[in-house]
Amino acid sequence: MFMFISKRFLQLIPVFLGATLLVYFLVFATPGDPIAALSGGKPMAPAVEEALRAQYNLDQPFWIQYGLYLKSLVTFDLGQTFSGQEVSDVLGRAFPVTARLAIMALAFEAVFGVIFGVIAGMRKGKLFDSTVLVASLIVIAVPTFVLGFVLQFFVGVKLDWAKPTVGVGAPWGDLILPAAVLGLVSLAYVIRLTRTSIIENKNADYVRTATAKGLSRRRVVSVHILRNSLIPVVTFLGADLGSLMGGAIVTEGIFNVPGVGNLLFKAIKAGETPTVVAVVGVLVLIFVLANLVVDLLYAWLDPRIRYV
Amino acid sequence: MSENPTPEIIEPSDGARNTRRTGKVSSRTIEHYVAPLEETPLLAVDFVDETAEPQSMWSQAWRSLRKRPLFIISAFLILLVIVVAAFPQLFSHVDPTACRLDDSSETARAGHPLGFTLQGCDVYSRIIYGARASFLVGLFTTIIVVVFGGVVGALAGYYGGWLDAVLARLGDIFFALPLILGAIIVMQLPAFRDNRSVWTVIITLAAFGWPQMARITRGAVIEARGADFVTASRALGLSKFRALVNHVIPNSLSPVIVIATISLGTYIVAEATLSFLGIGLPPEIMSWGNDISNAQTQLRNNPETLMWPALALSITVLSFIMLGDAVRDALDPKARKG
Secondary structure: OHHHHHHHHHHHHHHHHHHHHHHHHHHOOOOOOHHHHOOOOOOOHHHHHHHHHOOOOOOOOHHHHHHHHHHHHHHHOOOOOOOOOOHHHHHHHHHHHHHHHHHHHHHHHHHHHHHHHHHHOOOOOOHHHHHHHHHHHHHHHHHHHHHHHHHHHHHHHHHOOOOOOOOOOOOOHHHHHHHHHHHHHHHHHHHHHHHHHHHHHOOOOOHHHHHHOOHHHHHHHHHHHHHHHHHHHHHHHHHHHHHHHHHHHHHHHOOOOHHHHHHHHHHHHHHHHHHHHHHHHHHHHHHHHHHHHHHOOOOOOOOOOOOO | OOOOOOOOOOOOOOHHHHHHHHHHOOOOOOOOOOHHHHHHOHHHOOOOOOOOOOOOOHHHHHHHHOOOOOHHHHHHHHHHHHHHHHHOOOOOOHHHOOOOHHHHHOEOOOOOOOEEEOOOEHHHHHHHHHHHHHHHEEEEEEEHHHHHHHHHHHHHHHHHHHHHHHHHHHHHHHHHOHHHHHHHHOOOOHHHHHHOOHHHHHHHHHHHHHOOOOOOHHHHHHHHHHHHHHHHHHHHHHHHHHHOOOOOHHHHHHHHHHHHHHHHHHHHHHHHHHHHHOOOOOOOOOOOOHHHHHHHHHOOOOOOHHHHHHHHHHHHEEEEEHHHHHHHHHHHHHHHOO
């Protein structure tokens, strides 16, 4: 088990290095000057410009810059924003909010996705199944920001069931609506994945055996079929955690959630390249770690998978 | 047994039958335990129409597709979008750029069925003229992704070895960056930010979309490369590369076509999302994403200016997803039977 974890961990390192290098290269090696963005495009005193270049290590060759950037990511000493705040402080405030939002969205899509997927799969071709299929297609087709605005307008403003925007400190209750919007598209995918997987498995021999030995239908469905159908769903959910964290930009913008996405988007708009690169680096790290957790979950779901 | 391996043809004589009944097997004759022909008559089920044209997988899929309502509806809608994108002037006589502030946020009236935007532009004609940019982004992103991702995936899957390892890791790196996040980073680069056009959006989306296609193609090619017909074509003297082009790729195309159709829709959504964030298409290009983005400030006073372009966008995307679903069902013989 320990061998497996360390092996998978080592495999993640090239992915992490590559992804951060890609971002860093894109941002710093392309034409255009991050320092010019800091001054708003106005001319700057040469001495100030020199000092700023040294502060963001822009006077160093590319590989040294990248090395220093990696060091800052690992030690979580991410430098300063243009307004002089520590990036790690800003991120430390925004991160719990986004984490809460992403976890709520993930729980929402996992619970409802699996329940609807199982019911639809067990009743393939019936009314419930077709309704769920059509509804999920519609949810996939409508862009998240349209869904966000529509739900904010109807649920938040017209019906007044939930707060249309998130208040100070982003309490759990305020995040219900944004989390639902964030998880809705993935919910559609989870439903479809679970349904397909259930349909594949429900006529398997072991299901007949379980029924034949007298187990209740509830137990057959919830333990035998479901557990064997969950592997593709878990894979999807794991990969989705990363994209929820990164993809919360739109949702956080609509509902004014003070999270990582909001921070990132403001930094991008202001041209705060060091902040952008730092935040993206942290997001990539979360994404690859989430994939590692998924790998570990496989063994619990399917004991045939051995860690060697 | 004789030295000559030529099989001996045994007439089902009375003698042979008697031998079998009594259990005495002659040492010379080879006994065939096959029921005589008259006991197993040819049934209608076994009948093969030898004059029928052989059907390829594609023609079978097409026959099955033609009967599906889902396919007919989605194909019709997609055709409509293509015609609108190509000839918008056929559908609207109102100039979408002729906006009068007198008409700001006016409701529908004769000749302007969907009302006006805040700037006094005709919503209907903007939707009609906006179809082109959205559709072009979806189409060209998909073409680039299929060609590039397809070639990379096919080479990796077919040749394997170090090429596969390198390309798989490369794909993993791109996978670690979600599409929208990566696209946001690229679109805000000065080189892209200052030259925003349909093409910068296409290149950006394609840059983060190809690994998915490469993965799908790779899987399909690995499945097809071990097939008997590939071995046979190699045995007949076809070079390894010719076998890939002539036999492996044509037989791995179906998942690629399905995913390409579905992702065409998702690229249209991605373009709209980028435009919504203000870093997609430049504001002077009419697109559904830009119109939705402009309408968001007016959501509480005039939600219709947001709903109509959003509806057009969603129906287009839905058609591509439904088409992909229908094609998947048609190309999958297992699904067709059930």
